[in-house]
Amino acid sequence: xxxxxxxxxxxxxxxxxxxxxxxxxxxxxxxxxxxxxxxxxxxxxxxxxxxxxxxxxxxxxxxxxxxxxxxxxxxxxxxxxxxxxxxxxxxxxxxxxxxxxxxxxxxxxxxxxxxxxxxxxxxxxxxxxxxxxxxxxxxxxxxxxxxxxxxxxxxxxxxxxxxxxxxxxxxxxxxxxxxxxxxxxxxxxxxxxxxxxxxxxxxxxxxxxxxxxxxxxxxxxxxxxxxxxxxxxxxxxxxxxxxxxxxxxxxxxxxxxxxxxxxxxxxxxxxxxxxxxxxxxxxxxxxxxxxxxxxxxxxxxxxxxxxxxxxxxxxxxxxxxxxxxxxxxxxxxxxxxxxxxxxxxxxxxxxxxxxxxxxxxxxxxxxxxxxxxxxxxxxxxxxxxxxxxxxxxxxxxxxxxxxxxxxxxxxxxxxxxxxxxxxxxxxxxxxxxxxxxxxxxxxxxxxxxxxxxx
Numbered sequence: 001x002x003x004x005x006x007x008x009x010x011x012x013x014x015x016x017x018x019x020x021x022x023x024x025x026x027x028x029x030x031x032x033x034x035x036x037x038x039x040x041x042x043x044x045x046x047x048x049x050x051x052x053x054x055x056x057x058x059x060x061x062x063x064x065x066x067x068x069x070x071x072x073x074x075x076x077x078x079x080x081x082x083x084x085x086x087x088x089x090x091x092x093x094x095x096x097x098x099x100x101x102x103x104x105x106x107x108x109x110x111x112x113x114x115x116x117x118x119x120x121x122x123x124x125x126x127x128x129x130x131x132x133x134x135x136x137x138x139x140x141x142x143x144x145x146x147x148x149x150x151x152x153x154x155x156x157x158x159x160x161x162x163x164x165x166x167x168x169x170x171x172x173x174x175x176x177x178x179x180x181x182x183x184x185x186x187x188x189x190x191x192x193x194x195x196x197x198x199x200x201x202x203x204x205x206x207x208x209x210x211x212x213x214x215x216x217x218x219x220x221x222x223x224x225x226x227x228x229x230x231x232x233x234x235x236x237x238x239x240x241x242x243x244x245x246x247x248x249x250x251x252x253x254x255x256x257x258x259x260x261x262x263x264x265x266x267x268x269x270x271x272x273x274x275x276x277x278x279x280x281x282x283x284x285x286x287x288x289x290x291x292x293x294x295x296x297x298x299x300x301x302x303x304x305x306x307x308x309x310x311x312x313x314x315x316x317x318x319x320x321x322x323x324x325x326x327x328x329x330x331x332x333x334x335x336x337x338x339x340x341x342x343x344x345x346x347x348x349x350x351x352x353x354x355x356x357x358x359x360x361x362x363x364x365x366x367x368x369x370x371x372x373x374x375x376x377x378x379x380x381x382x383x384x385x386x387x388x389x390x391x392x393x394x395x396x397x398x399x400x401x402x403x404x405x406x407x408x409x410x411x412x413x414x415x416x417x418x419x420x421x422x423x424x425x426x427x428x429x430x431x432x433x434x435x436x437x438x439x440x441x442x443x444x445x446x447x448x449x450x451x452x453x454x
Contacts, residue, residue, distance in 0.1 A: 008158055034200060036122075036191045040147055043120050043196055046203050051295040052196065058304045059195060060116045062332055063339070067368040068108065075352075075361045082355070083348055083363050086139040092366065106139050114144045115339065118181035121147050122192030125164065126179040128350065137354040142179055142347070147191075155188040179346045181339070199301040206294035213287035223277035225259040227252030230272025248273065303328045332370045340365045378404070 029035045033042045046052045069092040072080045084091050088108050111126070118124035126142035145166060152165040154172065161180060163172035183192040196203075229248035232241035248270070255267050255275065267275050299305060306325055343365040352362040381400065384390035401408055 031200070034197060037148075039191075039194065040121060042200070043194055046196055046200070047120060049203060049206070049298075051206075051298050052199065052203060055199065055299055055302055055304055056120050056195070058299075058328075059119055059302055059332065059335070060113075062329075062370050063116060063336055064109070064112055066336070066370055068112070069366050069368075070348075071364040071366045073361065073364045075363045079352060079356065079360060080363050082136065082138075083351060086351060087347070087365075089365070091363075106141055111142050112339075115181050115342075117147075118183045118192060119195045119335070122183055122194045123147060123190065124181045125150065127173055128177050128179065128347075130354065137351070139347070139351055145173075153190055155190065159188040161190050179342065181342055183338075195302050199298045202294045202297040202301070206291055206298075209287050209290050209294065213291065216287065225256040226276055226278045227256045227269075228274040228276075230270050303331050329370050336367050336370060340367060 032038065047056060068089055070080065070084050070087065070089050071092050072094075075083075080091055080094075086106060088106065115124050115126075124147070125145040127145055128139070129141045129143055130137045131140040132138070145164070149166045150164055151167045152172070154162040154164070156162050161175045161178070163174045164178065165172040180190065181192075182190045183194070185192050229245060229252050232244040236244060252269075252273065252275075255269070259265070259267065259275070269275055296305075306328070344362070348365060349358075349362045352358075352360055378400075381390065381396075385392060390396070398408070400406070
């Protein structure tokens with residue numbers, strides 16, 4: 001039986017290249033605009049484009065709107081409860097009370113929004129901050145450390161992150177206090193890879209084409225003033241005629257340059273001179289079609305083909321929309337799983353280690369399948385009730401009244417439960433047996449007295 005290998009002989013990161021500084025993307029990234037840290041400016045500028053912004057939103061918004069849960073994963077009830085309270089997330093299959101206050105507590109959804117910044121920028125870093133609650137260490141916050149504040153990355157030979165250093169702060173932050181979302185990290189390149197990297201080429205070409213389109217309209221949209229000078233009088237000598245024509249040409253050039261449209265615009269010309277607005281002859285390049293093509297490629301870079309479905313350059317019909325959406329949702333599901341893994345390993349397990357040590361089983365962070373929620377309709381509720389899968393109760397009734405904008409029950413009838421309703425039914429039957437059913441006034445009086453008693 002051979003000995004198990006416990007020490008590494010090779011390396012992921014060369015000491016002279018990455019271990020003492022941020023990853024030298026000049027080695028692996030041949031596009032200067034995408035080399036870190038210049039890439040941060042590039043991705044900021046790209047997100048000023050509406051199509052790029054829509055593409056990023058198409059990826060991030062479904063991840064933010066889906067349901068996030070704590071899976072007990074066989075952990076002790078005490079451990080699960082503490083994790084649920086610290087993260088503010090519900091436990092799957094367990095009805096637990098919400099915290100009374102949100103102040104000085106970790107906010108999961110705010111954290112998720114900042115964590116998703118790792119998708120357009122490649123990485124998003126947080127520092128753990130705890131507070132002591134008796135003998136328990138509780139998660140107080142995960143302080144965001146924006147990408148632009150990172151001055152130095154320290155990476156080990158095995159590619160593992162050792163620490164980061166921020167501008168203006170002398171002491172580095174060790175990795176055991178960090179939660180790092182590094183999107184598609186390779187080796188020691190902890191700056192990750194942006195989802196906008198593959199869209200960069202088409203965004204850049206689109207920017208250039210948009211400038212061509214603007215220049216084309218700006219220069220040719222209103223035509224060009226052209227001045228034709230009057231001929232020199234016949235009695236002028238050749239020398240005088242040349243001087244006259246030069247003077248006319250210069251004066252006409254100034255008139256053409258100063259020409260402006262407007263209610264009081266005009267020009268005064270000498271006899272025989274002519275000023276006309278000349279338009280473009282022929283057909284201008286159709287930049288709009290090319291720009292739409294680039295927009296489609298930007299959406300396609302994250303499998304969001306449906307963002308431009310039906311455009312002049314798209315192929316196929318709306319019937320393909322569901323197929324496109326399926327691939328896109330699968331990609332989002334993979335991103336959601338990655339987020340769950342980071343949260344479980346570097347947030348949940350760290351909290352468990354603080355309080356019980358690494359030998360205790362830890363819960364997991366899970367999320368609903370993207371797009372798995374179905375709209376709540378009266379027909380769907382009816383079908384579930386008729387099938388016995390859903391039991392009508394007061395909470396369901398309140399939900400349905402809120403959903404469809406119906407008024408709530410009056411206080412007199414909303415206070416009771418099933419036994420109270422039976423009591424009212426019996427009392428009403430007694431009124432009918434007593435003959436009140438033949439007198440509407442007695443029925444109204446009897447019901448009023450019954451409500452006042454209860």
